Amino acid sequence: MRLLSKISYYHFGLSVVVLGVTGFIMFLSLRAEISKEIEEQLELQAAMVAEELQIGKNVSFPLVQITKGNSNLMKLPKVFTDTLIYDKLQNAHEGYYYFKESKLINGNYYRIRVMTTYIGWGSYSRTISYIFLGIAALLTLLGTLINYLISRGIWRPLLVNLRRMKDYSVSSDDGLQLISTDVKEFKEMNAVMVDLAERGKKEYMALKQFTENASHEIQTPLSILKTRLESISQLPLEPNVVHLLGDAKTAVTRLSKVSTGLLLLAKLENDTFVDKKWLALDEVVRRNLELQEDLFEYKQLNITLNLSPKQVFASTSLMDILISNLLANMLNNTNDGANVAITLDHEKIVFSNTGIPLSFPESKLFTRFTKGAGANTHRNGLGLSIVKQICSNNNWKISYNYKDELHIFEIEF
Amino acid sequence: MKILLVEDEPVLLDEIATYFKSHHFTCEHATTFKHAEQKLTDYLYDIVVLDITLPDGNGIELIEKIKQKHLETGILMLSAKHSLQDKLNGFNLGADDYLTKPFYLEELNARVNAIYRRKALKGAEKITFDGITIEPLSKSITFQNQEIGLTRKECELLIYFVINKDRVVSRTSIVEHLWGDHFDQNDSFDTIYVHMMNLRKKLLKTSGKDYIKTVYGIGYKFTF
Numbered sequence: 001m002r003l004l005s006k007i008s009y010y011h012f013g014l015s016v017v018v019l020g021v022t023g024f025i026m027f028l029s030l031r032a033e034i035s036k037e038i039e040e041q042l043e044l045q046a047a048m049v050a051e052e053l054q055i056g057k058n059v060s061f062p063l064v065q066i067t068k069g070n071s072n073l074m075k076l077p078k079v080f081t082d083t084l085i086y087d088k089l090q091n092a093h094e095g096y097y098y099f100k101e102s103k104l105i106n107g108n109y110y111r112i113r114v115m116t117t118y119i120g121w122g123s124y125s126r127t128i129s130y131i132f133l134g135i136a137a138l139l140t141l142l143g144t145l146i147n148y149l150i151s152r153g154i155w156r157p158l159l160v161n162l163r164r165m166k167d168y169s170v171s172s173d174d175g176l177q178l179i180s181t182d183v184k185e186f187k188e189m190n191a192v193m194v195d196l197a198e199r200g201k202k203e204y205m206a207l208k209q210f211t212e213n214a215s216h217e218i219q220t221p222l223s224i225l226k227t228r229l230e231s232i233s234q235l236p237l238e239p240n241v242v243h244l245l246g247d248a249k250t251a252v253t254r255l256s257k258v259s260t261g262l263l264l265l266a267k268l269e270n271d272t273f274v275d276k277k278w279l280a281l282d283e284v285v286r287r288n289l290e291l292q293e294d295l296f297e298y299k300q301l302n303i304t305l306n307l308s309p310k311q312v313f314a315s316t317s318l319m320d321i322l323i324s325n326l327l328a329n330m331l332n333n334t335n336d337g338a339n340v341a342i343t344l345d346h347e348k349i350v351f352s353n354t355g356i357p358l359s360f361p362e363s364k365l366f367t368r369f370t371k372g373a374g375a376n377t378h379r380n381g382l383g384l385s386i387v388k389q390i391c392s393n394n395n396w397k398i399s400y401n402y403k404d405e406l407h408i409f410e411i412e413f
Numbered sequence: 414m415k416i417l418l419v420e421d422e423p424v425l426l427d428e429i430a431t432y433f434k435s436h437h438f439t440c441e442h443a444t445t446f447k448h449a450e451q452k453l454t455d456y457l458y459d460i461v462v463l464d465i466t467l468p469d470g471n472g473i474e475l476i477e478k479i480k481q482k483h484l485e486t487g488i489l490m491l492s493a494k495h496s497l498q499d500k501l502n503g504f505n506l507g508a509d510d511y512l513t514k515p516f517y518l519e520e521l522n523a524r525v526n527a528i529y530r531r532k533a534l535k536g537a538e539k540i541t542f543d544g545i546t547i548e549p550l551s552k553s554i555t556f557q558n559q560e561i562g563l564t565r566k567e568c569e570l571l572i573y574f575v576i577n578k579d580r581v582v583s584r585t586s587i588v589e590h591l592w593g594d595h596f597d598q599n600d601s602f603d604t605i606y607v608h609m610m611n612l613r614k615k616l617l618k619t620s621g622k623d624y625i626k627t628v629y630g631i632g633y634k635f636t637f
Contacts, residue, residue: 219493220422223515227428230518233581233631242630253585256515257594263495273497292592294566298604317497324593 003155004147012140016133023132027125035097038116039080042099045114050103053110063096063115073102073109085115157181161190168197170204171269208266215263222256261382264321265368268389273315281319282307282344288323289342295331296340301353304341310349312413314394322390325383326351326409333407352408365400414529417458418442419449419475420491421468429462432518432580433525446470453478459533460487460525463508465499473499476506487528489521517586519577526576540575543637545620547572556619566591567612574625574635583632609633 049066052059059066067073079100084093098115161178168176176197178190229249237245267273285307289296296303312319330340330353340353364370366388369381391398391411401408416433420426421444433440441456443449446469453461453475461479465472472490479486488508492499500511509528512521530538530549540547546555552568554561563571573590574582588594588601613625626634 216493219514220425223493224422224424224428226515227425227518230583230586231428233583233628237631239629246630249583249585252515260495260513260594267495267497275497275501294564294608295592295601295604298607315497 004144004151007147008140008144011143012136015136015139019132019136023128027128030124038097039099042080042097042114042116043101045116046099046101046103046112049112049114050105050110053103053105056106065113067111067113069109069111071109073111074104076100076102076111083115154181154183157183158186158189161186161193165193165197170197170200175201208269211262212266215259215266218255218259222252222259225252226256258382261386264386265382265389268318268386268393273318273393275315275317276313277316278311278313279316279319281310281312281323281349284316284319284323285342285344285349288320288327292324292327292331299331299334300337301331301334302337302339304339306341306343308345310344310346310413312394318390318393322387325387329383329387329409346413348410348412350408350410352406354405355407356405357402358407362400362402366398414459414525414533415439415457416441416525417449417452417456417461419444419461419467419472420464421445421466422464428518429521432522435579436522446472446475449475450478453482457483458486460489460528462489462491462521462525464491465503466493473503473506476503476508480507485532487525487532489524489528491516517583517589519573519580519582519586520590523573523576523590540572542575542578543620543622543624545616547575559619561615561619563612563615564608566608567615570608570612571616574633578635578637581628581632581634586632 045064049059049064053066080097082095082097085096086092087094094117096115096117098113100111100113102109102111104110157179158181164176164178176194178194181187181190226249229245229252232245233249285305289303289305330351334340334353334355338354341350343350343352358365360370366384368385370384387409388398394413397412399410399412401410416438418426418429418433418440420429420442423444426442426444430440430442441452441458443452446467449463449467449472461475463472463475476488476490479488488503489510489512490500490503490508491512491514493514495513503511509532510524512524527549538549540549544557545561547568548554549572552563552565554563554568554571569591570587573587584602584605587605591605592601609625613623616625617623622637624635624637626636628634
């Protein structure tokens with residue numbers, strides 16, 4: 001829930017409670033006040049009736065009742081209460097207040113009852129409730145509006161900075177730039193965030209530098225190992241030595257592929273590829289496919305090609321790596337005789353091949369050194385990370401899907 | 414063919430020099446920038462194999478000097494850095510090829526030979542052995558003027574073998590030469606086996622000889 005909505009909800013709840021309680025109190029005190037006024041009015045009316053009687057006038061008024069009686073009447077108390085009277089015009093029982101009092105006038109005992117119409121408290125309370133609910137709604141509405149207006153001023157820097165933090169990557173060249181604000185808490189948070197980003201970037205650079213240096217330093221010793229092992233291969237060897245030598249050579253090849261891959265990734269993250277130009281991606285696909293044609297043929301894969309002309313502005317060497325890695329991925333992960341398809345149009349390029357589902361979570365597909373359960377150990381698990389990195393260097397979006405027994409890799413330009 | 418090897422790592426230098434000498438190349442070497450500069454001033458070379466990371470300088474700076482002295486000298490850059498910038502700079506200055514460490518000697522040899530054919534022999538050179546003639550540019554292969562129909566991969570394979578004759582060539586070296594290094598080796602090994610069988614069959618049919626021997630567990634050896 002957005003902060004603004006949350007505040008508004010609390011605001012509304014609070015208004016309802018406060019207004020409900022005050023409304024109820026107001027209703028009670030109003031009723032008490034009005035009852036008292038009516039009692040006073042009826043008392044005065046009874047007194048005026050008594051005055052009329054005293055000067056010998058005959059009092060006759062529908063809502064006034066005068067009963068003559070003996071001294072026992074004086075023992076009856078003053079009564080102020082309400083009653084129901086049938087209203088012929090409204091065709092309903094209406095509430096009335098009445099006041100009874102006994103008086104001794106000119107030596108006669110009288111019981112005088114005066115009445116006045118009863119104000120409908122039900123509709124009163126309903127009206128009050130409506131008004132107060134209206135106030136509550138208005139308060140909330142105006143409160144939200146004011147919050148919104150304030151938020152455009154106060155919250156805007158936070159929201160903008162939030163978006164910038166979301167877009168920030170330690171691998172980008174630019175530092176984290178946050179817009180300033182005069183709110184103390186936000187200021188503090190900005191400082192912490194910039195510091196955090198700075199530290200993250202430093203660590204990342206150090207790590208990258210290390211990867212690059214390590215991969216680089218490994219190449220020369222690896223060259224020595226490789227050439228020396230090849231020299232040993234030239235000698236007449238016992239079968240058991242051949243076996244040992246074979247393992248050593250395989251390991252050296254793997255190591256050299258891993259270090260080459262890591263070096264390439266480090267360079268990709270640096271974005272140091274300068275040979276960008278407009279090139280026909282369909283040509284790149286055809287060229288690479290031709291190079292590996294015999295490998296596809298050997299596995300008896302049925303290739304469906306659907307390539308429209310498409311120009312991209314990218315590094316030639318990276319496009320070759322991208323396409324050949326995706327082709328190799330298809331080739332390495334299909335069974336003999338499978339169907340593979342490559343479709344290129346103006347918006348995207350899609351590589352798909354039939355195969356069994358992944359043996360590891362999909363989220364790990366593009367991470368380094370992920371290998372399937374049955375995968376061959378010759379693979380270094382860097383191919384798809386390199387593919388992903390090349391895509392992100394070009395601001396392309398790569399996605400993977402498994403549908404109808406098809407592994408589908410899609411790159412949106 | 415006269416070659417200058419500029420490489421600061423003694424073991425690598427020794428390996429390259431030994432292999433090149435076995436192919437009857439005239440091989441000289443330099444281990445520092447200064448030393449290489451001196452040699453390049455004093456002598457002419459057909460090919461310079463140039464490691465660009467030298468202890469006392471950047472090998473790329475030697476390219477201009479080589480070109481000033483003798484335009485026809487072929488240059489192959491060696492680098493452990495995989496740096497595209499270096500590669501582009503080198504090519505712009507006139508280098509002919511670029512190879513990243515670690516590499517196979519057979520690959521280095523194949524590339525040096527390709528440069529030599531292109532530069533010194535202006536691409537006119539034919540590779541001949543035992544009555545078989547290969548024209549690397551047109552990929553045409555004939556035995557006693559009779560065309561041997563080889564696929565492109567078979568042809569590349571044959572050239573690789575002939576250039577590296579009498580050497581046991583490992584299967585990985587062949588895989589990397591034919592397809593680059595992206596592929597699952599088991600699949601490619603099987604494919605190589607198929608190519609190899611076809612190549613042997615075709616050569617046997619025309620010349621009556623089997624030039625390629627399988628060296629158990631290691632690779633193949635081409636002799637004639």
